[in-house]
Amino acid sequence: MCLIARHFESLGLPTLILGSALDILAAGKPPRAKFVNYPLGFESGRFKDVTDQLAVVREALTGFTDITSPGIVPMDFEWQAGWDILNKREKGQLDNRSPRTTEPQYQTEDDRRAAKAP
Amino acid sequence: MKPTPTEYIRQTRENYEELGFEPYQWFHAEHEPKLAPLVKPLSESKLGLISTAGTYVHGQVAYYYKDDTSVRAIPSDTPVGDIRFSHIMENYLVEARQDPCTVFPLNALKQLESEGIVGKLASNYFSCMGGIYSKNRVINELLPNLEKAVSEEQLDLLLLIPL
Numbered sequence: 001m002c003l004i005a006r007h008f009e010s011l012g013l014p015t016l017i018l019g020s021a022l023d024i025l026a027a028g029k030p031p032r033a034k035f036v037n038y039p040l041g042f043e044s045g046r047f048k049d050v051t052d053q054l055a056v057v058r059e060a061l062t063g064f065t066d067i068t069s070p071g072i073v074p075m076d077f078e079w080q081a082g083w084d085i086l087n088k089r090e091k092g093q094l095d096n097r098s099p100r101t102t103e104p105q106y107q108t109e110d111d112r113r114a115a116k117a118p
Numbered sequence: 119m120k121p122t123p124t125e126y127i128r129q130t131r132e133n134y135e136e137l138g139f140e141p142y143q144w145f146h147a148e149h150e151p152k153l154a155p156l157v158k159p160l161s162e163s164k165l166g167l168i169s170t171a172g173t174y175v176h177g178q179v180a181y182y183y184k185d186d187t188s189v190r191a192i193p194s195d196t197p198v199g200d201i202r203f204s205h206i207m208e209n210y211l212v213e214a215r216q217d218p219c220t221v222f223p224l225n226a227l228k229q230l231e232s233e234g235i236v237g238k239l240a241s242n243y244f245s246c247m248g249g250i251y252s253k254n255r256v257i258n259e260l261l262p263n264l265e266k267a268v269s270e271e272q273l274d275l276l277l278l279i280p281l
Contacts, residue, residue, distance in 0.1 A: 029147035
């Protein structure tokens with residue numbers, strides 16, 4: 001995502017990354033980024049928590065004006081649901097990834113049928 | 119106590135090795151980025167969104183997992199229930215597939231527009247596939263595809279949400 005951000009900034013379009021992987025963000029030196037220390041998959045807020053999702057996005061967007069030199073600003077949100085889910089995902093216990101092929105990977109079979117309909 | 123940020127690069131490298139995947143090379147920038155100046159405040163700006171979570175809409179062709187450099191336009195008035203994801207990191211999309219707003223904040227952005235925090239939302243947001251192995255294909259295929267798509271929206275500001 002940092003490559004994308006840097007590309008659009010070089011074209012004159014201000015960007016802001018809202019991300020949850022601090023080391024990946026830091027490696028890419030983003031123009032403007034807000035870091036929320038939630039597990040991946042919750043970059044814009046907690047599961048079915050409308051209040052948290054709005055708060056995260058609201059706070060993130062302040063970065064457009066508050067970040068005046070390139071960098072990553074951590075946000076003050078705390079993940080309260082426990083981090084075991086992350087360990088399971090990273091250790092492969094919840095890893096059901098499909099192989100890297102050139103076949104579209106639909107979320108549901110209904111999606112596949114709908115996409116192929118004339 | 120807050121946990122220290124997760125070391126995703128190290129953990130994913132180790133995990134990929136165990137799974138037999140090729141090692142993924144994350145982008146490491148050598149130079150400081152340019153910072154484009156804001157022309158207007160957020161409250162007067164047209165805001166766009168790019169998601170790298172392989173986001174698509176029911177009825178669209180899904181992404182594939184081997185270096186897909188295509189782009190989907192996601193109308194910003196798409197019902198949340200029609201948002202889907204196809205991304206190599208499916209293991210991180212279990213909840214997002216039930217509540218897409220955890221990575222694709224359709225509702226929050228609408229609310230912030232209605233409050234006047236955001237001036238105007240783009241007609242179309244855009245998505246692509248993260249986790250592309252070839253940096254050359256990102257630069258030579260994905261970035262031009264995104265640039266062409268985004269240019270049609272005449273944006274003032276662009277929010278980017280990776281998975």
